[in-house]
Amino acid sequence: MNRFALILFAFALPVAAQPLKPPAMQEDTNHDAPWVWQTGSWLRNVFAPKPPLLQLRAPVKLEDYLAGDKLELSLRNYLELVLVNNTDIEISRVTIETQKNAIQRAFGVFDPFVTAGYTTTRSTQPTIDQLAGAATLSNLNQPFNFAYNQTLSTGTQIRSSFGWNRLSTNNAFQTTNPAYNSSWQMGFTQPLLRNRGREIARLPITIARQRLRGGQYNVEDQVIRLLQNAEIAYWNLIEATEALKVQEEGLALADKSLKRTMRELELGAVSALDIFQPQQTYASAEIAVTQARFRVAQSEDQLRRQMGADLNPRFRTVPIVLTEAVLPPSNDTAFEKEKLVTTALERRPDLRNARNDLDVDDLSIRSAANALRPNFNLTGNYTTQGVGGDVYQRPLLAPPGTPLQLVSRGGLGGSLDQLFGFGFPIYQMGLQLNFPLRDRRAAADYADALVTRKIDALQVRQAEQNIRLDVLNRINQVENSKASVKLAQVAVDFAQKRMDAEQKKYDLGTINIFFLLDAQNALVNARAQLVQQSLQYRRNVVNLLQSTGTLLEERNIVLEK
Template sequence: MLSVGVTMATASELSLKTAIAAALEHNLGLRIATYEPANALDSVEIEDAQFDLSLFGQTSLDERQSAASSSALDAATAPESESRGASVGVDKRFSTGATVTLDSSISRSASNNNAARNPDYGTDVGLSIRQPLLKGAWSRVNLAPLARAKVTAERSIFELRSEILDLILDTEIAYWNLAYARADRTLIASSLALAENLLEENRERERLGLVTPLEVLQAEAEVLNQQEAVLQADNVIADAEDALRRSMGLADFIEPIHQEVFVAGLPGQMEPLRPIEVVVKDTVLNDVAAQIQERRLEIERINHMLAQDETRPDLDFTGGLSYLGRDTNGSTAYRGAYNADGYDWSLGMELRVPWGFREARARVRQAERSVEQASLELYDIKQEKALAARNAWRSASTGLKRIEVTRTAMLLNEEAFEQERARYGSGLVAYRNVLEAQRDFDQARSRYLASLIETLRATVRLSRVDGTLLQRNGLDWDIVDPYTQVLEPSAELTTSLSSNTP
């Protein structure tokens, strides 16, 4: 795992890698999303447990006293009897649908009346089986719920990966938005410094009688305009810092926040784009949303197969064999059962046919439509992602060209401003010419800065679409997956939540 090692109490520069690591470790939205795959994996275990052994047992005691004898053969005027019994066994369900039961029982009866044995012990040890032959028969049907649970677990993992990629995307964009906000503030501050410098020059020129008071007022108004722009830029920086803190999960926004967040500057150069054909192909092959939909399609196919199974009649084979023992002593009776003194065996077939199968056939039709719908949605997702890749590539490509154009325009406006300023110093033009040239230069610098951030955002979004976002940030799933494990809430988180509960 990446080492986060970042606190908002330090004023050192926060790297993008550290910001992403903090988001993966502390973002509450991601922590919440990790519970779904954990629950899905437990569902796999639940389905697999249907084939576990099951132990059972019971015991009973029954006493009876008749009000009077009912036969001349009775030895007692008020016959009394006592019956006791106990049984224990184990059964197991197999993937063929068969249920096999192994059990043993012992019973004891005693009476004050005539009896061949008193007490009379009866024992048996038996094995029975029930095997479906049509509905619910064989491994394909009986393992389908387990297979469906596994596919559902895979789907939940891909959904979590989609959440992770979205979080990395949001964190990187929030990081560069803050870098842009600080760069824009620096640009405005330089414009303010320039406006203050020109104001000082105009005041000195006014003192010497070279300019009118109007030009001094114009310079003062420009300073105030730039001061207002600085205030707005400070507010944008604060909003960008909070957005990054939210992604990183390192602030609850309840306690006051006094520390600033400093990030790296906007990159001056962008990596060249891969050909659009390669980008579109990688997008279609590696898109997480398509992988999620493929698992959904597989689930619908399993549901269709189970729905078809419901249209078959219940036809079960049953069989059983028990060995019996009987004596006045319990242990002797058991030895008789093991020695097969007596036996009881049976074979049978059971048939149950719902009239018309109307419900089952309606469910099959629903399942067939669900499979077709999921197939069309999968194709639609791939088509949509291919289109998104083309749009994102064109946006990034246009942005790269725009950077070069705005950079050239900025240099030309800078040169024009310097010339107008020199001509103003020589008394050849009015101050308004300088002011307009300065504003054109400021706008050119602002457009260049905007082209950088917009192209950077487009490039980041393109990497999310074509599946290269992790690679872009030096990550892979082996590094990221440990962050997705469901952990017990930390002591700090529990304390924080408790203290914030009304």
């Protein structure tokens, strides 16, 4: 029964000692190494690896928003295109894969490995003693060995080795020739102080997983900031488009005034010197329109870059129509500043990443504290042996040259029978202690881990202070923009009333053209200011959502983990 249990234990080692498997990777990120017994996969990966196929996906979903010959986009549709086509966002997503691979790399400490070897040695040497067994001693030595080693998740190191040696010689005193010596050894080493326990053995895996979580926070923060810039580019194009409309309206007013003045000049109602002011106003309006058109073109190019339309030749020149309203919705609700600050402190991914660094530091401190402990290990080994071969008998007083008498034939099979008969066992148990009287390196590493923990804790406090200040500044900017929009609307109303009044006065002949042109310029500037303040309000709201960490939630965006 004991013999059967030992055989079962030995053959169960490679099964019971399977390496810990990392969690399932996402599609296109699973680079787990194949097992050796998966012969086809292993041979292909090791000896004939395929070159990586790098195929970048073309922009998608652009055709879904074509309306005739124009690309018509709401803010939601635009952000959807940004999420699937923006190159910067894709780079952020791909960079996280290296940290996923780090988890698999951390599991490598539990991977088993096998060593095997075979050598053959022929030796011939002269002898100076009759007891050497031959005048010229010739030996053929052929050892073979096989070993299996693995570290378990508890920190225990297990090993199993098997070997045999075939020795043939012309030594007259060798009674077993050829001789087959076989041995089989099983053993373990269990740490009792340093590296003891499952948690310590798995610390690299835990640290890698914690760093992956920090990497996910970092990717989320990058995506939020990229979406913030993308949405600001959306509002910039609306601002440029509306500013162009305002300047075109100003040009139309200047053109109307110029034509009227030229008609009056033809009729002799005004002096020839009065024509220069309308002409100069019209030329300035043309310059403003030209500049506004270039700003629209630049904003469109920026928008195409954000949603990947510049990668498709078909959409590089397609006009873009944005459907969001220019004026912000009227909302006089006051902000609850402390509530928004609390939300930001809970939701900001950059702050969560900083707090995650503290968890990594705690794990690093445990690892450094473990290195301070002395090495104290429990070891155990069991060895069984066997001998086989052709057995000869030689009389003790026989003269030299007397032939040996064959008693029995044998070989490797007989040696293995004796080996697994467990008739010649060796048992060994022991304790090993490696106690450094002074370990300055480990002490310095532990001190560095504590210092890093303190620095990261201070950086968390610093981030909290900066976030609080950032949120309060963003709130003030939004409230300032909200008030500025209201004042700009009032200014447009007064500018319109003034221009209407000046137009009536001019029609009655009580004022000259200079007052009317000045009123027209004031109206154009007031409208341009209203557009600018309205779009600045939109941008400030986006900045506030980014500061509080709620931009994704407000835009109904969910990132895949």
